[in-house]
Amino acid sequence: MQITCGIDWAEQHHDVAVLNADGSVLARARIDTGATGFSRLMSLLAEHVDDADQLASVPIGIETDKNLLVVALQAAGMTVFAINPRAVARYRERHGQSGKKSDPGDAFVLADLLRTDRHQHRPLPSISVHASAIKTLARQHQDAIWSLNQTVSRLRSLLLEFYPQALRAFPNLKHKAALAVLSAAPTPEAGLRLTARRLATLLRRCRRRNDPSLAEHVLSALHSPALRQPTAVEAAYGVTAQTLTAIVVAMQTAVEELEQALAAEFDQHPLATILRSAPGLGPVLAARVLAEIGDDPTRFTTTAGLRAFAGTAPVTRASGRSRYVKARKVRNKRLGDACHWWAFVTITKSAGARAHYDRRRAAGDHHNAALRNLANKLIGRLWWCLQHDETWNENTAWNIDIATPDPRTA
Template sequence: MGINCGIDWAESHHDVALADDTGHIVARARIDTGATGFNDLLRMIAEHGGTPEGTPVAIETDKNLLVVALAEAGFTIYPINPRAVARYRERHGQAGGKSDPGDAAVLANVLRTDPDVHRVLPAVSEHGRAVKALARQHQEAIWALHQTISRLRSVLLEFYPAALQAFPNLKHRAALTVLTAAPTLEAGQKLTRHRLEYLLRRCGRRNDPGLVEQILTDLRAPTLRQPPQVEASLGHAVAGLLGIVDSMHRAVDDLEKELGRVFDTHPQAPILRSVPALGPILAARVLAEIGDDQTRFVTPAGLRAFAGTAPITRASGRSHYVKARKVRNKLLCDACHWWAFAMLTKSAGARAHYDKRRAAGDHHNAALRNLANKLLGRLWWCLQHGEAWDDRAAWPQAHDGPNPAAA
């Protein structure tokens, strides 16, 4: 008799349920999240005749420490989408009741009834997981940086709109350097030409004709003002946000350097870097989400569905239409979008395909999505066969010409 294990994980504890072949729950337990809880789980499974090789585990995450420990112990892990668990729960009752022990039992029975329709946790190497960790944190750090810059813009609008007139793009180093020296309207109006030229040189901004005059004109233009005490307080807030932005810039740069270093030593890096438009960071993001498990995607269709580039069809009665896939790996989808966009200037074949889709009526994003779908199919082939990208083979119908260099 085989058993299936379901785990409903939480921050402070995990609920575990073991189900036999008939769906009967033979054991329940609540374990802690540390080594003691993990050992209790192993003992519980062994007491009911289970083994790492013969006891599949269902859990609603793929990045918990418990998942890592179970995978290292030899268990087969099934990360189940929480939306799927909700639908399985409704098979047994529609009143809306929910509990952690109940969800653990649902997860155990998911593997008993439908093991073949759920994906096994891919066997990504330690090196591949390191790339994934850095790539995701680098992306999250960039998003957090942009959110902080948006906060800075909001504060400046309250009392210092002249700064936004002088520097519409706060992501530029010149804007942050000048605002650090002049965080209030009063300080901005006191900036001298010599001081401003020095600040621009220090941040590496070239002195375009009329640039200094334009900035000084914008900062000294007549404007509405907050009361002095309020303006001073908001100036302190701006100075604090500028310090945070500067620290975040350094953190992003450090993560980017480490990501590039770790990615460049991965065995699949030469293949990915041979692809036009895939620079080290974008290539690392693609590898991070695809992984280096050669058995994960047995066909290019699986990879395309995972990335969300393959469309889905909804047909019911007389209704039949094709639409973009919403359930997807959003990080991989975003990387593929920018990869396809960059390919427009790096590959004549990619550009011709995009133009063909646009001529057929696709809007810009739909044409890029279709192009990314084609690119992923070719990348799957390259990774499966261990061969570098050949743009002529990718676009055999394109006109002959020199292959552009990768970004």
């Protein structure tokens, strides 16, 4: 019997619906999120297939690709479709216009979606455990950097409210010297008491060179006359600034540890050599690209699919006599971000990439549009390298005759 299964997942439980080929509901269930619920789900599906060999072919729809249930289903060899919630909302309107919504109802919609339009959706790729580990580290590393930048912005905003002298002394708050001095002198009063000898000791601990002009600049900024908050308010601000400074230091350490773990994991992957051969792809960017593309060779059968997934391929909107091309908004934003920075770096690493960028700029593209077009070319050439298991060749990539530099030493 041909059946489809829909799962509406939640934090405390999952709702399941099983449909036959005619759209009739064969079973409904609410299962827990642990191993017991998974066993019950597998038993429920096994009851409605003719033999055990058909179980793996049952399409299962769910609105996420990161749930532990998804991991268990893929490990069991099941065919899982991660359906975009926006698509589910549109399919829900097929069954009624009242706007009602329920968890069991969404499970039914997911199962019916695969029953009628399975060919319009793609199952989750078969990503190796190694690539999944890289994906986890790459995403956590990127999230940690974003969080670090947000915290630094909070610290900068706080200093503007009571201690602008510190920003004049250290415009770059991410620098270890800035964080060390702020920890020692978190208020204007403490900054006024800071001596040249104490400052020199702090800078030396941060491995800054013995530059008298730097110490003089910092002391001049911290000792300059400035407006002050009331004493009690300034002390409160100082405690907050010191706390945020400690958080920034801890986050910087976490980012460094994640980057080291990511580099070590990525270097062991079989595709690392191909990715690193492309100019502009350093260990972090290459790992991010691999994390989002994955290592399933059947995932993207054409370069157009990969370009659309990355968001580098434009979208054409045509209606009547109106026709215009715009940037693609629905995409893998992490892969799109990695490709943007890859293109940005490549224009200084590759003569062919620079020539293509210059042509796009001469044709009227602004900077980001030219980079997006260049990224579209780069991702297509990388797809070819991955499909044919060959490293990057500059002459072939740009149809030019130049000496190909080693991207790891360029």
